[in-house]
Amino acid sequence: MSSKKDTHWTLVPASENDIAAVRERCRQLVRRRAMMSAGVAAVPVPGLDIVSDLRLFALLIDDINQEFGLSQQQIERLKPKFRVLAYEAAISVGGMLVGKVMTREVVLQVLKRTGFKAVAKQAGKFVPLAGQLASAGIGFLAFRQIGYQHVDACAKVAQELLVAGVHQSA
Template sequence: MRSKKDTNSTVLPVSETGIAAVRERCRQLVRRRAMLSAGVAAVPIPGLDVVTDLRLFAMLIDDINQEFGLSEQQIGRMQPKFRMLAYEAALGVGGMLVGKLVTREVVMQVLRRTGFKVAARQAGKLVPLAGQLASAGIGFFAFRQIGYQHVEACAKVAQELLAAGVHQPPA
């Protein structure tokens, strides 16, 4: 499921148009993964959706960072002043997952912020069929919202780096 991209080949978008194109590709990716998350949430096995969401979300964050040229490895190859600018921009837009190695613990922290939705999803599974559909719907919208927020954070960081003259990491 996860694409094995070469981190050396993906670079920062070099224009506003490039950033917009990457943003749209990533939003499509978020929607696809949210649909997958919703499909798993509809299965009446408690806990399966949470485990699946952890894996899907970690992969999603890595893929979005990669698409924007903002993975941990890509930022690490930038000149020190641009690397610092990238991390400052990420902090400034609240993108705590931009340029970070995404671990299960980090994903759990993010998902805990939407803990009430997880509880509602689990409670919904107690009511046959209607509960499963409600759980899937809540899961889709929560996953999509968190994914969209990360896409926007990455786009803002990429825009700030573009404005500062950073076009790509050194070879």
Template structure:
């Protein structure tokens, strides 16, 4: 179950059931990190939540990619034709963070896309208690939504690789 590895091979989840199990583990991880994000958002220090979210989110993306066998290093270990399938599938599902080294700039760009939520959270902090609770709620739902989207994108890419035969036979991947 989960990421198939041995001393010589690094592969994506091997079956649809494995993908579903990895998806659920990653969704739990997203929810836990979203709770941490919400907790930080409730602290009435402007900007603290944005810095925290950037760090939490970058680590979350790396963890999800790794769980699905789609980190930069893992994809590079695939045969070239499977690497191409992985990147084409990632583009096809809008998974701009699949197989990428997540940098501060990439996370900043992603958080900017949800800019209204960040502005609402910051504005909410100006109103005592109710504003802090609103900021925490907005932070939780925004973080969770972005995380879930990435999990689903990774699951689709992993499914395409399974369909292509990557995880069914160790001979289809390159030695590590």
């Protein structure tokens, strides 16, 4: 997706209602992807869930950034003062993935923060059925939590841009 020329672009949401609607759509997307992650985690093949999570998470972050109009390409289309504001707002809310191109290294950094997930999920693989279910549950909760945090960070950045009047002078 990031290697293709970005021909579809979404503007930063133009109102608080738009931000709320995009936030809810993205939270639904997070829940769907977390369920996919949990489904893969339930398969008793050590390592499969980690590889799957890397791909699912990278796609999720890209999709959320795109929905909020905060992908790297979309931010680069903003006027310089709003571009700076977008990145400053992302830093202030802890949204280190807002406006970033998702690479395997970036995803690995984020998933390392939830290192308990990988250890618990892998340990669970060796306990029949109950371990697989626990692994899936841990995977779902961790994936959802990280996804929700990113959605909230993007919503805060979009709110900052709205307050600054990004749509009034566009």
